[in-house]
Amino acid sequence: MTTNDSLPLGSAASPAGFDRRKALKTIAAGAAAALATPYVRPASAAPTTLRALMWEVYAIPEVIKAFEDKHNVKFSPTFFDGNSEAYNKLRVGGTRDFDLVQADGFWPGLYYREKLIRAIDYAKIPNTAKVFPVFKPDRFKLLTDEATGKHFGVTWCWGSYGTTYNTAMMPKEKVQSIECLFDPEFSGRLATSARFEENIALAGILVATRMGTKDKPRPDGKPFNPYVLSDEELAGVEKLLIEQKKLLLTRYNDNNTLQQLLESGAIAAAPEFAQSYRVLLAKKAKGEIDADFAHQLIPKEGGLGWVDTWLVTSGVADGPMLTLCEQFMDMMLAPEIMKQQALIGGASTTIDIRSIATPEEQKLYLMDRTEELSDMYMFDQPSSTEKWERVWSRMQAA
Amino acid sequence: MRTRLAPWLTLGVPTVFLVALFVLPLLSMLVLSVWRTENYHIVQDWNLRNYWVLATDGAYATFLLRSIAMATAVSVICTAIAWPVAYGITLYGGRYKLLLTLGFAVPFLTGEVLRVIALQGLLGPVGLVNGVLMSLGAAPLRAIMYTNVASAIGLVYLYLPIVVTVIYLSLLNFDQRLLDAAKIFGASPARAFFEIAWPLNLFGTLIGFALCFIPCLSATLAPRFLGGPNGTLYGMAMAQQFGESGTWALGAAMGVVLFALSIAAVFVAFRTVDLRRTGFTGFGRG
Missing domain, CATH: 3.40.190.10 (Periplasmic binding protein-like II)
Incomplete structure (x- = not known):
């Protein structure tokens, strides 16, 4: 019995050493690589999609579109009703599925302790400097890690109960x-x-x-x-x-x-x-x-108070994706966007927008009453x- | 070859489907029910504490009793309404029988949430019913605003089409000539109905009753949006465990108890009824 006799039908090696099995393997590997390509991207590659787990009320189409056009990316939001729902999503692999997440109250701290979100640098998000004094990190402690002093979120809208x-x-x-x-x-x-x-x-x-x-x-x-x-x-x-x-x-x-x-x-x-x-x-x-x-x-x-925040998930590595997240948060915190958010979403903003708001809007959105937040239980x-x-x-x- | 493959394909595919989408999730629920949760964390600590809580804390028994009472009332009302409707369609529907039956399926073209919210608008303080009453100078009907009555109305609205369809399908297979024969031999219409039509369609009626009773036991939306402060039912309390309170293990135990109860109810119902005398044709010819 020769070697060739023991091979299955049709599997005889060609003179060039390229048989059907190799051809099939090559095709399969090529197909797998082609299928996986959209999902396997080097960290340094320019991101094409920004995925957010957020409250629906904050997804304003015009704002999202402006961001997409400016950065040539697609914004892909997933909505949740309560923090516990978002928490569950993050815990079951959501840090790989989402780049940004929203939360309020104690949840950002819990997310950070459980390594579901990462630290961020306020210097890369200049609009954070425009928050009302009561939301500055020295007074608003819920977004700062006590042990390291690192910040892990930006304030967004606030309110009371x-x-x-x-x-x-x-x-x-x-x-x-x-x-x-x-x-x-x-x-x-x-x-x-x-x-x-x-x-x-x-x-x-x-x-x-x-x-x-x-x-x-x-x-x-x-x-x-x-x-x-x-x-x-x-x-x-x-x-x-x-x-x-x-x-x-x-x-x-x-x-x-x-x-x-x-x-x-x-x-x-x-x-x-x-x-x-x-x-x-x-x-x-x-x-x-x-x-x-x-x-x-x-x-x-x-009374009870709440502050909604934007956070970056731990699935986001340093590099272009983190930069994109920072750009998104910075844009969302821009006073003109925040005003739009207040008028459409009906929430008070943590950014001081009094200079571009009418006296009626200032009263309605409690812009002169942010200090009262410090008297509330978060x-x-x-x-x-x-x-x-x-x-x-x-x-x-x- | 085809005869050997056919049983495997026709029975195998549903079996795989059932195991993957029903048995496995149920087993995972069973396992979760003997663990515990602590501040939004699942602790794999095997014990029967959740069942002990359900057995000893009266709140959960109250929810269950409320749900059983509600499911029984709604199922009885649905059956009582569905019978004459289905019977009427069978007798007088003529060539529009199918159309009339399909008409009952129209509400299913919208989602359940939408239907319940629409009903909330109808029964609520500024809804159609109270709006008309108040425009006529009458006081609003508080009995239909956020009460168990409102929940029951909502559940009847949700499940009546199912019961009508099932009873109608049962009546379609019923030989109406048996009623004519009974009348010819001197039976009154009522006697003919109770001694022939009703018993020979009992199986279909039971299926309709069960298809209303079981989902009512775990109803969440209707009591949540229509029920008011005293309207918490078992399904709503169970959903709460998987929602904001994050006590998933207790919720899983509640689910297991509900499943066991539903199976027991169906088992008891079918043990107490002689299927051979109810119009059931599933025993084959042997």
């Missing part, structure tokens, strides 16, 4: 306290959001105030944080939320519902991010509604999501 109310249905002196949201006098004419963290945290401020534990030394040695409540305070919150449930018409899931509830007079007041309040004011200005609405930014017991991670979930479930079942 204040109370919007119908001035004819609820007196101003009542709304200055969180108590108004638990007042039987307004039974059936109150609503709160369906967000469990903020409901518990807001009730936590009131409970700690009533118990006198808010200003006393805390078990963790830190100042009072409504997201870090003791078991006694949580028990008080559960009781309070169960009492409140009887007074609520509903827990709204979206701004449109809240706006309808307020507009129709079905409810007198509800805590919210002031977005519905701004829409109602705009309607009032156009003469579309008669009722007057006001917004209590911070109740006397203390959205944070519940000390134990498990314990908080039990409180919320028991309230819902009661």
